[in-house]
Ligand SMILES: O=C(O)CCC(=O)C(=O)O
């Protein structure tokens with residue numbers, strides 16, 4: 001496992017990609033062009049959007065879209081930290097965009113409205129209903145789960161058996177859930193296909209993402225999440241100072257201090273706001289949508305943070321761990337070669353976290369995870385054989401996920417960002 005820890009460190013300790021794409025600051029003319037396109041052409045994004053992210057329209061050259069994002073090296077969140085928005089008709093831009101941005105919004109897509117009402121319906125069901133949706137073997141990726149100290153609960157869809165297991169007995173709920181899941185997976189598979197359209201030097205298409213990802217839903221799933229101050233439970237392990245001697249005799253009942261502690265209202269100090277710790281997703285791609293208030297943040301490979309609020313009509317797409325395996329430099333693998341395997345076209349997994357803003361409102365979100373079968377080989381790993389020769393061993397998706405799970409702090413691969421994760425696993 002040392003290899004994995006070392007690998008995680010090299011991936012994210014690197015401040016810059018090995019061959020960072022050269023980006024020139026936008027000229028005044030380019031900036032003007034960007035504004036003109038934004039307001040006058042596609043008219044898809046309106047100024048009513050509270051977050052005016054950049055639109056990558058069919059008329060844009062790829063050199064234009066980095067204009068606002070390259071103006072600062074700071075990891076502070078500023079107004080100019082905007083994620084790109086691309087149109088469904090421009091999916092071919094995705095392989096390049098994901099090397100330059102940790103996420104993008106997709107507009108003009110064929111998905112039905114996001115099943116946020118269904119997320120609310122399920123996650124505000126009675127406790128007995130929720131208990132009945134817990135997986136018999138307590139799987140945390142199937143059925144209902146909660147994490148009270150993090151103020152969130154979630155439910156993972158089970159696609160097998162037409163989505164009829166561990167679900168609500170409600171036809172509309174089941175229909176809308178299955179429909180959104182299936183259409184989202186199709187969309188993510190289409191995006192994957194774009195990675196296989198790049199030509200090699202011989203003019204052949206380079207298969208970056210295994211074909212079976214496009215043909216099989218594998219271990220894909222969809223998650224409904226609810227973040228709420230009412231779920232939060234104060235679990236501060238810091239021992240409380242002993243009560244003063246004078247009063248201790250009268251209050252020496254055992255457990256009184258912890259009782260007092262649990263009666264305290266949750267303190268809104270960033271560690272006790274509803275949240276999900278910084279992490280990367282195991283799979284290939286994740287599609288997300290949420291209600292306000294948002295609280296979703298993504299990091300790029302240089303440690304720069306982008307806020308990723310919901311924007312009407314769009315979905316947000318981020319990269320999972322497997323994208324870095326699939327898009328590593330030819331002949332290298334990220335497990336053994338670390339930074340050396342990262343080239344201009346390598347997509348790193350997107351570190352992301354949710355922290356609800358202070359104020360008490362709830363947040364619902366839907367995340368669709370494109371994941372292969374557990375047995376799918378995602379890369380080769382070099383091993384020293386008994387006779388001293390170097391051989392290769394298959395790294396399957398299942399093994400990757402399992403070994404990542406054994407690394408302490410596994411979900412926060414980003415060195416130096418421990419504060420957001422609270423240094424804890426989830
Ligand atoms: O709630 C969200 O928006 C993010 C959920 C997420 O990152 C996850 O479930 O892995």
Ligand SMILES: [Fe+2]
Nearest residue numbers: 279280281352
């Ligand atoms: Fe995630």
